[in-house]
Amino acid sequence: xxxxxxxxxxxxxxxxxxxxxxxxxxxxxxxxxxxxxxxxxxxxxxxxxxxxxxxxxxxxxxxxxxxxxxxxxxxxxxxxxxxxxxxxxxx
Numbered sequence: 001x002x003x004x005x006x007x008x009x010x011x012x013x014x015x016x017x018x019x020x021x022x023x024x025x026x027x028x029x030x031x032x033x034x035x036x037x038x039x040x041x042x043x044x045x046x047x048x049x050x051x052x053x054x055x056x057x058x059x060x061x062x063x064x065x066x067x068x069x070x071x072x073x074x075x076x077x078x079x080x081x082x083x084x085x086x087x088x089x090x091x
Contacts, residue, residue, distance in 0.1 A: 015074045018088040028085050033068055035080065035089055042075045049073040 021032060038052035051058055051073050058070045064080070072079040077090040 015072055015077070015079050015088065018079050018086050021087045021089055024085065024087055032082055032085075032087075033065065035064070037078070037089060037091060040073060040078075040091065042073060051078055053078070 021029060021035075024032075034054070036054050038055065040051040041049060043049050046060055049060055051070065053064055053070065056064065058064065060070060060073050063069050067083045069081045070078060071081050071086065077088050079086060079088050081087075
């Protein structure tokens with residue numbers, strides 16, 4: 001019988017320590033491209049996680065656009081990176 005692997009505690013702690021987009025400095029917030037989350041599938045297995053951002057189906061590590069990357073997909077939000085600025089968008 002297979003058992004699902006649990007998310008690693010350090011991964012969850014890392015995501016929680018990333019600021020929400022609203023907590024970034026105003027100058028950076030103004031540069032952020034729009035992000036619309038249409039739905040997601042969270043799994044304890046990272047390869048099975050998917051999210052629909054701006055009508056594009058993505059897995060962890062994939063790019064939303066040239067300078068915008070999905071770093072991590074969690075049970076309550078995603079960690080994104082825009083030009084080196086890491087931030088979190090909650091569901």
